[in-house]
Amino acid sequence: MATPRIRLIVLVAGLLSAAASVGQSIPANVASGAAALRDRALDGELAWEIVESLTMEVGPRPAGSAADRAAVAWAVDTMTRLGFxxxxxDAVDVPHWDRGTLELRMTAPYAQPLVATSLGGSPGTPETGIEAPVVRVESLAALLELTQAELEGRIAYVDHVMERDRSGSGYGVSSVIRACAHVAAAERGALATVIRSAGTSRHRFAHTGGMLIGGAPAKIPGIALSNADADILTHAVNTGEQVSVRLLSTARDLPPTQSANVVGEVPGSGELADEIVILAAHLDSWDLGTGAIDDASGVGIVLAAAKLIMDSGERPRRTVRVVLYAAEEIGIYGGRQYAEAHADSIPRHVVGLEADFGPGRVWRFSSRVAEEALGLVDELHALLAPLGIERGDNEGFGGADLGPLQRQGMPVFDLSQDGTTYFDYHHTADDTLDKVDRDDLNQNVAAYVTAAFVAANIEGDFGRLPVTTGQRSCPK
Ligand SMILES: [Zn+2]
Structure with missing residues (x-):
């Protein structure tokens, strides 16, 4: 037992270490442990088996559907079986939108069927359909400049071609058009909105995706054309003749229902055990494909990474918590519910990593941490560099589901997947298992386990971020 004097010294040392706990360096044993798991991950089978099982045996799992409930049961069973x-x-109230059927035809200046799909959350048309002239613009800004007289009784067509690049940056503009064009169009009296798909595919199918921001219902239908069909419609507009289309959609909202976030842990041990390193992916998918790249891949990556930590022979110091979120696609319902339900413990979430950008190889490691932790993050990057990962900046995004936690101060890491081909498949019928490469998937697991293991085992942490509101709204 310590004498009072020694106890005092221990206490002072404890205070000093608490004050200096942000951004301490990575001890050699933690670095070597992370490197060993990183290398083991490259030969793993588990991530692939998870993606295969979820896509082949559950399949499309849009929020609120019977398959969504099956996915929740699958996740509970899988996590239990893996020893989490x-x-x-955690129950989540979710909308239940049904795509129904869609027919879209150009009726003037010549007749031609067009391949298109409804955007998530779109209302349907009256039973008799809608037939109206088309007004084409190339951007949301141009749409916002149109007057009531120019759009009243017409169909707004936003023809923006999404840029392809590794970071997926083109999705920013395109997804805002998807979410906001119908708002501007409805305010100006338009009957429906048609957009060129937010996607880079040259195949003849359309990319769906959510069209609602903040849960406000859409007033008019929102439709996405395949890129090839947008070309057809644009060609018609360029003839200078009046172009009309006919639209018949049975999309509708069914009664709201419940889904769930599915949570499992690798418990920490010791005095940091109540601190949490959170690994996130989403369980739901759109209905058109089997949700292999979006987001079964993320589910496989985070579960396999956590399983490696579980099997490493020693419990981590902090708890590694995997959360498979509900209803991300239709409006981040699970992510918002989690942050509300766990509001008291958000300060104990020391860092978050989300996997929701497909299975492409991780090429960049960005962070959003307190300034004083940047040296620590650079050390962590040195452990990721052998995977071919470059160091990004400290402007990391963190992911849609972790956004509500990040805006409440939780630091985040971005392990950026190569998104060069991601938007060829994203939110389409082509989002299937054959698009997932096992080696690339394992490189992801290696990156995630490295970062999560270090975060879970070091003495210090990554500080806290300023609290922000992060309210999304459409430009006016
Ligand atoms: Zn996703």
Missing amino acids: SNVHT
């Missing part, structure tokens, strides 16, 4: 602790579901 504290496996449970």
Whole structure:
């Protein structure tokens, strides 16, 4: 037992270490442990098996559907079978949107069927359909400049071609058009909105995706054309003749229902055990494909990474918590529910990593941490560099589901997947298992386990971020 004097010294040392706990360097044993798991991950089977099982045996799992409930049961069963602790579901109230059927035809200046799909959350048309002239613009800004007289009784067509690049940056503009064009069009009296798909595919199918921001219902239908069909419509507009289309959609909202976030843990041990390193992916998918790249891949990556930590022979110091979120696609319902339900413990979430950008190889490591932790993050990057990962900046995004936690101060890491081909398949019928490469998937697991293991085992942390509101709204 310590004498009072020694106890005092221990206490002072403890205070000093607490004050200096942000951004301490990575001890050699933690670095070597992370490197060993990183290398083991490259030969793994588990991530692939998870993606295969979820896509082949559950398949499309849009929020609120029977398959969504099957996905929740699959996740509970899978986490339990893998040996996760504290496996449970947190109920999430979700909308239940049904795509129904869609027919879209150009009726003037000549007749031609067009391949298109409804955007998530779109209302349908009256039973008799809608037939109206088309007004084409190339951007949301141009749409916002149109007057009521120019759009009243017409169909707005936003023809923006999404840029392809590794970071997926083109999705920013395109997804805002998808979410906001119908708002501007409805305010100006338009009957429906048609957009060129937010996607880079040259195949003849359309990319769906959510069209609602903040849960406000859409007033008019929102439709996405395949890129090839947008070319057809644009060609018609360029003839200078009046172009009309006819639209018949049975999309509708069914009664709201419940889904669940599915949570499982690798429990920490010791005095940091109540601190959390959170690994996130989303369980739901759109209905058109089997949700292999979006987001079964993320589910496989985070579960396999956590399983490697579980099997490493020693419990981590912090708890590694995997959350498979509900209803991300239709409006981040699970992500918002989690942050509300766990509001008291957000300060104990020391860092978050989300996997929701497909299975492409991770090429960049960005962070959003307190300034004083940047040296620590650079050390972590040195452990990721052998995977071919470059260091990004400290402007990391963190992911859609972790956004509500990040805006409440939780630091985040971005392990950026190569998104060069991601938007060829994203939100389409082509989002299937054959698009997933096992080696690339394992490189992701290696990157995630490296970062998560280090975060879970070091003495210090990454500080806190300023609290922000992050309210999304459409430009006016
Ligand atoms: Zn996703």
